[in-house]
Amino acid sequence: MADLLIELFSEEIPARMQGRAAADLKKLVTNGLVEAGLTYASAGAFSTPRRLTLSVEGLLDASPDTRVERKGPKVGAPEKALQGFLRGAGLSMDDLEIRDDKKGQVYFASIAKPGRPAADIIAGVMDSTIRNFPWPKSMRWGTGSLRWVRPLHSILCILSREEGAEIVPFDIDGIKSGNVTQGHRFMAPGDITVSSFDDYAQKLKSAFVMLEAQERADHIWNDATNQAFAQGLELVDDKALLAEVAGLVEWPVVLMGAIAEDFFDLPGEVLQTSMREHQKFFSVKNPKTGRIEKFVTVANRETADNGATILAGNQKVLFARLSDAKFFWENDLRIASAGAAPWIESLDHVTFHNKLGSQAARIDRIAALARDIAPTVGADADLSEAAARFAKADLSSEMVYEFPELQGLMGKYYANHAGHPVEVANAATEHYSPLGPGDDVPTAPVSVAVALADKLDTLTGFWAIDEKPTGSKDPFALRRAALGVIRLLLENEVRVPLSDLIGKGLTQLEDKAATEHSAASGNLLAFFHDRLKVYLKDAGIRHDVIDACLAMAGNDDLTLVVKRARALSDLLGTEDGTNLLQGFKRANNILSQAEDKDGVEYSFGADVKWARDDTEIALFNALKTQGKAISTAIEAEDFAAAMGGMAALRAPIDAFFEAVQVNAESDIVRRNRLNLLGQIRKICSEVADLTKVEG
Structure with a gap:
């Protein structure tokens, strides 16, 4: 066993690249070693402004000997084919054996491959690693062809054992590997010879270099x-x-x-x-x-x-x-x-997008949207419009021009200084939020109205001009904007049909854009649904549960969808819920097969007088009782109670299927039982489309 120490010493590596580069060095080298048969106990990567370092402990001294079997031609094949096989394998006829195969007897060769010393393998791995290192940006210098993030000065590569250390010899564009590094550029610039990682780390610390x-x-x-x-x-x-x-x-x-x-x-x-x-x-x-x-x-x-x-x-x-x-x-x-008029007027000369007009035109749209949205979120319409018109004024300020990351925040300071209401000042900052999954969501009604208007204008605008995200490309951050709308609605418990908001956003656009893309509303709602699935998946709700709830009426009321999805997810997490789902699927499968066969729909006409078993009667009674309770709960949007009613159906449905054969010999009894299953399907379908739930 040996320990491997590698250091790639260069001019200063940009700070933002160091962590990733250290990880890449570890991955490339260790993967290369393992692929060549050299296993190891542990590895650690380090970085400083001038060096990437890798320490590998417990490395095999050599790759193991291996034996490879190679299948040759069939016995009796042309001599030319056999000789070609022998040449390729480097063997003679005496090295071959004949085995029985599916298609007759076949020649097989067993080829021994001796292991290689660790140093030889490491040299090859390092050559490939250095020449193909995935720097975001790299450069060439001097007359060589090697590319590195900054000029590479030296390579330290040694194998350490109890008896001592050896240099792993190789050469990269005239840079020969060795056992020497450098200390601090100013405080200890001389050469440092090292014999192990511990020796290396200790001597660097003495030479004013903190490695980690x-x-x-x-x-x-x-x-x-x-x-x-x-x-x-x-x-x-x-x-x-x-x-x-x-x-x-x-x-x-x-x-x-x-x-x-x-x-x-x-x-x-x-x-x-x-x-x-x-x-x-x-x-x-x-x-x-x-x-x-x-x-x-x-x-x-x-x-x-x-x-x-x-x-x-x-x-x-x-x-x-x-x-x-x-x-x-x-x-x-x-x-x-003085009212910030010069800032607001200057935005008329700032293009937001060549197909969507200027920033000033966009602010007009956002202001109109904010006024429309205000009553929905409990905000004052006049204040919401005023806040929307001032919210982006600071984009023209000198401070934001110098420090773009202060946009919105400076708007709040300027609004307060100008004597605007506190709601207007806060909206200047908060209307950009939430910017990401961890960002706080505004709760002040005026801020919520302006934030929704801002994001909806972005989404409807780019949908109208057919500039949607594709694959991993999302240059206008539309996925982030959609998630922002979702979080604003859900975390403020806003009850509004999203399709109405989308429609209002589209009407604010130029007639031409809105007319040519009349399908934008439906497509954009589907996009919101996709983003909602991602959001709820991160919250632990399965995609099939979300699909089951999105299939219901009112799926553009995202707050309603989420209430339903969380209640269904909780139900399916219980034993009653799991068994009820199986009972529903069994009932639905029997019904579907019978309806396909008979050409009718079994959705009405079940009568308890045709019941022939106590479990059948019990199921009639449970469906009557719980069906009313579930319908009442659904109307009241009490999904927890509705799911409780669903759970109460589990036992009578299970008992029914255990005791009764649905496809009875009597046609009357069969039809009655199928219609009874139709009631199960109807009642369960009031809660969610359980056909979309897996399991």
Whole structure:
């Protein structure tokens, strides 16, 4: 057994690519080793800005010997065919044996393949891995043909055993493998010779390189939070930035700097965004005021002045950046105070889509839709329209132009500053939500109205011009918009026929677009149903249960569909529900066969006077009692009660099938029993289309 250590040392790898690259290195190498017959005990991959590392423990010293059997020509086949087989297998006639086969006697060859040393296999696997590495972007340099994310400087590849380590020799475009790596670029730039992974990790740590990304991230977070705590402050959580910064440094040194008081009046989100996007700084806030007052930067080296020079340079650059942000903020506030008319007017010159007009035209449609939707969600129609007209005004602001991710949020600040009602201000931010499965759903009625209008306009617009998602392609994020509508309706328990909302959206479009795509409404409703299946599947409801509920009337009332689906799913999760489903399917199958054979429909006329068995009478009584209860519950949309009534039918249906032969010799009794099964089908079908449920 041996341990394998690989390091690919290069110029700086972009932080966003490091984690995936380490995983790809592990997958490509270990898959290649296993395919060649080299099994191993464990493997771990690591990344820093300048290196990808793989450690494989418990690797076989060589691939095992194998024996392959090859079937040759039939005995008596032409000599030419036999000689060709022998040449291809590298054998002679003495190496062949004759076996009986389905078509007679056949020559078979048994070919021994000796195992290969681990080093030989590793060299081949590494050549293939490096030359075919799946970087999102790669480059060539010098005169070679090798492509890598950044110039590749060295390759470390050694096999370690108790008796020592050996270099696995190979050459990639003049880069020869060895047992040497480099320490920190500035603090320990010399060569480091290593003999094992433990030796490698320890020597790198001594040379100011933290190999594990998580260790670097933990060090940054712990040091930064401790420094903030010591000053009575709090570090603002930013997991994405933490992961990125951990990929920018090999030896993180945490430094805390102050933000000039000139910028304390800027919204916290502006400060945080400007520092994160431009400088990769963490924000530090005063917990008493919530104001961001300091920042944390992470250097890649220790310095004699403890980072003072680095910090001074960063603060100088930050001052310039925040001065720009302050200028944008003050200028935007002046425009917002005057009613934001220049922003709104400028949107008339911004194209939303060449077939759907300008942003201003789109805002007109959204405003009209929001007014129509408002009564449905309990919102004031005038406020909803006003909120829709202001919601996207900040798209023309200088701050959002500089920081697009602040759209909506800045609109809220500007609306508050201009004295708009709080509902209008909140809708500016909230109408974009929910943006994803984990995003909060607005609950304020005006925000819900504008959010629905915004997403419905997007969906109906692109459906009308036949720009639907295809396969994995969804350039206009229509699936996300549909899921947003679904969550807005369901989580706010909005009861409205979705087809009505779709129709209202289509009527806001140009007559030409709506007329040429009159089928858009039905197609879009089907798209919503598909998205609903995905949403409910994630909630643990089976697709066939959802199909059974979508087959019912009122399937464009998604809140109603989901209430029904959850109740049916709960019923089918019980023993009564499972057995009832089997009873229904048995009844339905017998009915279908009899109706096909007889050419009639057995859906009426069952009479208890023709009952010949106690179980038959009991089923009549149960259907009469529970049928009324189920119908009453369905009318009241009390699906839990309806399912309870269904569950009560399980025992009498089971008993009936155990005791009675439906296709009796008497035609009268047979027809009566078939009509009794028709009642079962009718009552069960009031709850859901159980024919679509599997099992």
